[in-house]
Amino acid sequence: MSAPVTPELLNALSEELFAAWQQQRTIAPLRNRAELTLDHAYRIQQGFVERRLAAGETIVGKKIGVTSKAVQDLLEVRQPDFGQLTSGMVVPDGGTLDVSKMIQPKAEAELAFVLGEDLVGPGITAVDVINATAWVAPCIELVDSRIQGWDIKIVDTVADNASCGMYVIGEAKASPLDVDLNLAGTVVKVDGEVVTTGAGAAVQSGPANAVAWLANTLGELGLPFRKGEVILSGSQSILLPVTAGQTLECIIGGLGACSVTFTNGSAQ
Amino acid sequence: MTVSDADVARLAAHVHKAQLDAQAIPKLTNEHPDLSVEDGYRVQVALQRRYLEAGHRLVGWKAGLTSQAKMRQMGVSEPSVGFLTDRMAVPEGTVVETSTMVHPRVECEVAFVLGADLPAKGCTVEDVLAATAYVVPAIEIIDSRYEAFKFDLPSVIADNSSSARFVVGGNPTRLETVDRTTLGLAMVKNGELLTTGASAAVMGDPAAAVALTANLVGRLGQQLRRGMIILSGGITAAFPVAPGDHVSARFQSLGVVDVRFA
Structure with missing residues (x-):
């Protein structure tokens, strides 16, 4: 029943994901279509992202996903995954986001890193990450899936650019030396009410560990990881629903806050 | 009044025995469906009297069911309070015998230590900030004496809001030197x-939970006093523990508190 994995198939799946993204619709999971490995999934992702770049976007950073044990258990993996952030995904801090332009968005609270130097793995440790980080900031990631009903296993989400949607980086920023990366409290509010809390330790025991994993993985794949790139280091919260009309705020202790207001097309 | 003073005394004795024997009992509302929150507190006050008459010392109070996570977990919609005695205080490093409890669970909280009395009525967050000498990290070991940890608000209040043991540790820290809502x-x-969690999980501000505790305790004719320790409520859901377990709470700024079980 499974098709043989050929370059043509991988290319066709990249095209299918890109088309689904463009047309804001979902497609059937990929994992049943062929015996896809994680390596195949990253090649599909690359094809998906290259199509977005060809359509005018640029690479602005990376995101790390699947960083908590709970999500790893759900996806039956023992490591994170990554996706590539493009210029069209940026929402300004305090701005609005028209959720009718997303497919099935959900929100997460994270710590974002911005590199002050290139970080070339393999061989990168968490200390190298801290040394190379220009600043960190609070972040809200709006994940989205081009796969029907979020019915994903690891190859589905990796191929789908790690379920990248949109993201907000706070204007509040600090040196990683001035924030408790692992224990600073992360508080998520919807319309001023606390809905969930967490801390950096939820992400690979500390978000710098996740960024080191990313640097090493990118190094092995020969992908660049450059000064100025933004890294969304992984969710510190549960997945939250995204509802038009609501304002979502992420506050990180000792660092500051960022927020976004969800609108619904012309209804705003 | 459907629950007489004699009923209250009998229910307090019943709960007391369940606590001492570590024996699960049906929730009180099975037998007394009319038991109100106020009746639950009447039973709790009678229970407290029994402990104090046995020579235990009242050392503080706890706020219970103060986080959305806890209220959701237990299926109740408002917080409660319970009293703390010296016998419930477990020094750090002690191994706690799970056999002395029915089905213990652990949760982590910020503990406030008072440097002044709090008003028993109309207590505000500002009053709490002014009266707090310092905060310390705490692990509370809760234990419901009700079968399967299933209860309603009047029953849990009568059972001293599931109080069992508590451990404080870490680093006594002046509240004004930390951001009390984002302690991770x-x-x-x-x-x-x-x-993981952050202190805002407790009513948006754990000091608000202490103010609420002061007002609830005031309604019992008692008061949060200088020197008392106030557990402001679990930041996380409560997790079951078993013999051999070692639980640590690592708090931003406040340090670490540990407890082990046998």
Whole structure:
């Protein structure tokens, strides 16, 4: 029943994901279509992202996903995954986001890193990450899936650019030396009410560990990881629903806050 | 009044015995469906009297069911309070015998230590900030004496809001030197992360939970006094523990508190 994995198939799946993204619709999971490995999934992702770049976007950073044990258990993996952030995904801090332009968005609270130097793995440790980080900031990631009903296993989400949607980086920023990366409290509010809390330790025991994993993985794949790139280091919260009309705020202790207001097309 | 003073005394004796014997009992509302929250507190006050008459010392109070996570977990919609005695205080490093409890669970909280009395009525967050000498990290070991940890608000209040033991540790810290709403926490069991959270999970501000505790305790004719320790409520859901478990709460700024079980 499974098709043989050929370059043509991988290319066709990249095209299918890109088309689904463009047309804001979902497609059937990929994992049943062929015996896809994680390596195949990253090649599909690359094809998906290259199509977005060809359509005018640029690479602005990376995101790390699947960083908590709970999500790893759900996806039956023992490591994170990554996706590539493009210029069209940026929402300004305090701005609005028209959720009718997303497919099935959900929100997460994270710590974002911005590199002050290139970080070339393999061989990168968490200390190298801290040394190379220009600043960190609070972040809200709006994940989205081009796969029907979020019915994903690891190859589905990796191929789908790690379920990248949109993201907000706070204007509040600090040196990683001035924030408790692992224990600073992360508080998520919807319309001023606390809905969930967490801390950096939820992400690979500390978000710098996740960024080191990313640097090493990118190094092995020969992908660049450059000064100025933004890294969304992984969710510190549960997945939250995204509802038009609501304002979502992420506050990180000792660092500051960022927020976004969800609108619904012309209804705003 | 459907629940007489004699009923209250009998129910307090019943709960007291369940606590001493570590024996699960049906929730009180099975037998007394009319038991109100106020009746639950009448039973709790009678229970407190029994402990104090046995020579235990009242050392503080706890706020219970103050986080959305806890209220959701237990299926109740408002917080409660319970009293703390010297016998419930477990020094750090002590191994707690799970056999002395029915089905113990652990949760992590910020503990406030009072440098002045709090008003018993109309207590505000500002009053709490002014009266707090310092905060310390705490692990509360809760234990419902009700079968399967299932209860309603009047029953849990009568059972002293599931109070059992508590451990404080870490670093006594002046409240004004930390951001009391964003204190982060990692809860670890046997080296594995159980969960993370931040202090805003408790009513948006744990000092608000202390103010609420002061007002609830005031309604019982009692008062939060200088020197008392106030557990402001679990930041996380509560997790079951078993013999051999080692639980750590790692708090931003406040340090670490540990407890082990046998």
